[in-house]
Amino acid sequence: MAEIQINSLSKSFGKSKVIKDISLSIQSRSFTVIVGPSGCGKSTLLRMIAGLEKIDTGEIKIAGKSVNDLPPKDREIAMVFQSYALYPHMTVFNNMAFGLKLEKKSKSEIENRVKEAARILQIENLLDRKPKQLSGGQRQRVAIGRAITRNPKVFLFDEPLSNLDAALRVATRIEIANLHDSMPDATMVYVTHDQVEAMTLANQIVVLSEGQIEQIGSPLELYEEPDNLFVAKFIGSPAMNIIPIEILTTGINPVGKINEKIKITLETKFSSSDKGREFHLGFRPENLMLAKTDKNSFTADVSLVESLGEYALVYANIKGSSSDYNIIAKLLGTPKISKGDQVSFQIQKSKMHLFDEEGRRYINGKKQV
Amino acid sequence: MKIKINFSSILSQLLLLFFVILWITPTFGLFISSFRDKDQLAISGWWTSLVTTEVNEIHRTKGKKDQVEDEGFYIIKGNLFKKDEGKKVLSYGVTSKNINAYKVGEVAILKDKSEITVFENGNYQLKSKSEFKKKKGRRIFITATSPPSFTLDNYKEVLFKEGLGQAFLNTIAVALPATLIPLIICSFFSYSLTWMNFFGRDLLLATIIASLVVPLQMSLIPILTIYNDLGALFNVEAKSFPGVWMAHTGFGLASTTFLLWNFMKSLPNEMLEAAKVDGASHYDTFVRIVIPLSIPAFASIFILQFLWVWNDLLVGLVFLDKHPSEIILTAKLKELLGSRGENWEILTTGAFISMTVPLFIFFSLQRFFIRGLVAGSVKG
Numbered sequence: 163m164a165e166i167q168i169n170s171l172s173k174s175f176g177k178s179k180v181i182k183d184i185s186l187s188i189q190s191r192s193f194t195v196i197v198g199p200s201g202c203g204k205s206t207l208l209r210m211i212a213g214l215e216k217i218d219t220g221e222i223k224i225a226g227k228s229v230n231d232l233p234p235k236d237r238e239i240a241m242v243f244q245s246y247a248l249y250p251h252m253t254v255f256n257n258m259a260f261g262l263k264l265e266k267k268s269k270s271e272i273e274n275r276v277k278e279a280a281r282i283l284q285i286e287n288l289l290d291r292k293p294k295q296l297s298g299g300q301r302q303r304v305a306i307g308r309a310i311t312r313n314p315k316v317f318l319f320d321e322p323l324s325n326l327d328a329a330l331r332v333a334t335r336i337e338i339a340n341l342h343d344s345m346p347d348a349t350m351v352y353v354t355h356d357q358v359e360a361m362t363l364a365n366q367i368v369v370l371s372e373g374q375i376e377q378i379g380s381p382l383e384l385y386e387e388p389d390n391l392f393v394a395k396f397i398g399s400p401a402m403n404i405i406p407i408e409i410l411t412t413g414i415n416p417v418g419k420i421n422e423k424i425k426i427t428l429e430t431k432f433s434s435s436d437k438g439r440e441f442h443l444g445f446r447p448e449n450l451m452l453a454k455t456d457k458n459s460f461t462a463d464v465s466l467v468e469s470l471g472e473y474a475l476v477y478a479n480i481k482g483s484s485s486d487y488n489i490i491a492k493l494l495g496t497p498k499i500s501k502g503d504q505v506s507f508q509i510q511k512s513k514m515h516l517f518d519e520e521g522r523r524y525i526n527g528k529k530q531v
Numbered sequence: 532m533k534i535k536i537n538f539s540s541i542l543s544q545l546l547l548l549f550f551v552i553l554w555i556t557p558t559f560g561l562f563i564s565s566f567r568d569k570d571q572l573a574i575s576g577w578w579t580s581l582v583t584t585e586v587n588e589i590h591r592t593k594g595k596k597d598q599v600e601d602e603g604f605y606i607i608k609g610n611l612f613k614k615d616e617g618k619k620v621l622s623y624g625v626t627s628k629n630i631n632a633y634k635v636g637e638v639a640i641l642k643d644k645s646e647i648t649v650f651e652n653g654n655y656q657l658k659s660k661s662e663f664k665k666k667k668g669r670r671i672f673i674t675a676t677s678p679p680s681f682t683l684d685n686y687k688e689v690l691f692k693e694g695l696g697q698a699f700l701n702t703i704a705v706a707l708p709a710t711l712i713p714l715i716i717c718s719f720f721s722y723s724l725t726w727m728n729f730f731g732r733d734l735l736l737a738t739i740i741a742s743l744v745v746p747l748q749m750s751l752i753p754i755l756t757i758y759n760d761l762g763a764l765f766n767v768e769a770k771s772f773p774g775v776w777m778a779h780t781g782f783g784l785a786s787t788t789f790l791l792w793n794f795m796k797s798l799p800n801e802m803l804e805a806a807k808v809d810g811a812s813h814y815d816t817f818v819r820i821v822i823p824l825s826i827p828a829f830a831s832i833f834i835l836q837f838l839w840v841w842n843d844l845l846v847g848l849v850f851l852d853k854h855p856s857e858i859i860l861t862a863k864l865k866e867l868l869g870s871r872g873e874n875w876e877i878l879t880t881g882a883f884i885s886m887t888v889p890l891f892i893f894f895s896l897q898r899f900f901i902r903g904l905v906a907g908s909v910k911g
């Protein structure tokens with residue numbers, strides 16, 4: 163039982179504000195992933211939870227208890243670092259036993275706990291080796307094992323997979339997911355900038371940008387209802403297509419204009435004052451399809467086709483009023499389209515996202531807050 | 532295919548070879564010389580002692596009191612060489628004008644009708660019908676081959692009679708603590724400079740780096756004055772081993788701290804944070820992680836500081852008395868240079884003795900220089 167409560171947390175390094183008034187609650191037993199572009203403050207936030215970075219203002223509570231002034235060891239957390247951070251002069255066993263030895267646990271208990279962790283991670287045969295005799299994946303497992311042996315309430319992971327190659331990354335990702343299942347009492351907080359990791363591992367994703375939370379939600383929520391342009395562009399690969407659109411008519415079937423030729427009927431309810439405003443229309447590549455009717459379709463010039471068998475990525479150009487917009491369509495199968503073609507697309511019903519001038523999601527005449 | 536000749540690599544190899552020869556030749560010469568007979572040392576270079584050489588020597592036979600009478604002849608027998616050095620006589624003479632007048636074994640007839648024979652092993656026989664009258668023996672000039680011959684006599688002499696042995700022990704008594712004390716202090720200090728946050732840390736570091744450029748000669752006299760005052764105050768000797776330890780510690784503090792700080796700074800930050808999360812206090816981290824990983828740095832700093840102290844003359848002269856129980860090797864050698872300057876056997880041997888420890892230290896700690904102890908801790 164260890165929920166984490168973060169209340170208006172701030173942190174600056176010198177003059178640069180790295181964490182800007184963040185509030186966040188992480189439920190007990192959840193798997194929370196913090197994502198965001200490089201330098202947005204993910205590691206800093208995690209290190210503040212761990213107690214490795216001082217808190218400027220605000221409060222962090224773990225299991226209801228303020229930990230602002232507690233050293234890392236008293237916070238009942240364990241952390242897995244990006245660089246593994248193993249002790250190079252100790253064997254794998256001693257690496258994993260280090261924390262327990264410092265706690266002055268009995269020899270037999272240390273042995274049991276290390277063996278148990280080694281069994282879970284399948285590194286029992288490596289216990290006598292030194293870190294330099296291990297592969298990257300094995301080292302990462304030892305690092306995770308070191309966290310497990312201490313039996314913490316909260317696991318903190320800082321990009322644990324980013325030094326592994328693609329195949330190993332997938333395998334270890336699955337192991338971490340299994341680990342969460344096998345330790346149902348533990349709360350896990352996981353930092354990454356890889357959105358596939360975020361989507362696959364998390365119950366809850368926190369999207370961070372420049373020290374601020376952009377959105378908190380389940381993976382599907384973020385995917386289907388991004389709160390703002392930042393999240394819309396950040397989640398999903400290839401990224402969501404965004405093109406400016408000017409509202410021509412409001413009312414029952416509102417119409418927006420992309421350029422003189424292309425007019426699209428929108429699904430959002432607008433207020434009459436929205437007429438003439440510039441919005442951002444977003445649609446995911448997989449929500450584009452080849453137009454079967456003329457209604458609500460638009461044409462684009464294909465500039466590149468990447469055929470991957472299972473699906474094809476079609477890169478195309480829409481002539482806008484002032485500039486061209488590049489869009490990507492993800493079409494299933496192997497469509498007969500090639501470079502230079504003019505293709506007519508349609509956006510799937512109810513898969514349009516609308517964002518206002520400030521980049522916030524716009525639904526039914528209201529700004530999302 | 533063209534064979535590419537890398538001139539810069541050849542040049543650097545040649546340069547290396549040059550320096551190796553430059554260093555080895557005098558060292559080796561010193562080494563050989565220290566084992567040579569002192570008389571030979573005075574007259575020929577060390578390289579001649581490695582092969583059989585021809586030497587010209589002057590010897591004197593025994594005088595009249597050793598003659599024996601035998602069947603009407605007076606005979607003096609003996610050996611020209613004082614000890615068995617494996618020398619072989621090739622030829623001999625009886626006047627300085629013609630030192631090769633006779634082959635070995637030939638009989639030389641002298642003006643007074645006496646006969647003399649010299650044999651290969653140095654045995655000689657003087658034979659005369661009349662009694663030998665002279666108290667002193669005859670001079671005999673010989674040309675002999677001399678095989679390489681080495682002796683430990685110089686070492687015995689220098690170590691035990693000249694007092695270099697005691698000086699050697701004194702130097703160890705100075706150098707070991709004067710190396711270990713700063714190493715211990717600085718390891719704590721560098722750790723705190725690197726991994727602990729406290730007020731004025733950066734200023735302290737800057738001061739240390741700045742003090743690297745202060746020449747120690749500047750502070751010798753002020754410190755000695757303080758020592759004298761303290762000594763007078765507590766009624767103890769101003770010049771003592773603890774005094775010299777402290778002096779060396781002080782002088783070594785800045786550079787040792789700087790080197791260690793430089794090393795510890797390079798330890799991966801995340802590893803120490805992992806230790807912190809694991810519940811290690813600063814002391815635990817220091818003892819269980821930083822020290823074991825710093826052994827290569829300790830070794831190289833140990834070597835540097837030890838050699839510096841071992842070869843130091845100035846600090847030892849200023850802070851230690853010259854009586855035998857305190858004098859250090861370098862000071863003793865300097866003293867010998869003055870008093871026994873013409874006795875090469877003493878100087879070469881002394882010099883070589885003073886070199887043995889640095890050589891030993893260097894070669895035995897060499898392996899600790901090998902890097903890569905940190906490999907495996909972080910990615911890569």
Ligand SMILES: Nc1ncnc2c1ncn2[C@@H]1O[C@H](COP(=O)(O)OP(=O)(O)OP(=O)(O)O)[C@@H](O)[C@H]1O
Nearest residue numbers: 175176180198199200201202203204205206207355
């Ligand atoms: N100790 C520090 N001193 C000064 N600035 C720092 C320090 N640590 C981090 N920063 C700055 O804070 C910002 C956030 O850093 P942080 O490491 O949290 O980013 P991140 O989101 O983890 O990025 P990445 O995905 O690249 O790991 C960066 O601009 C970084 O330069």
Ligand SMILES: [Mg+2]
Nearest residue numbers: 204205206321
């Ligand atoms: Mg980071």
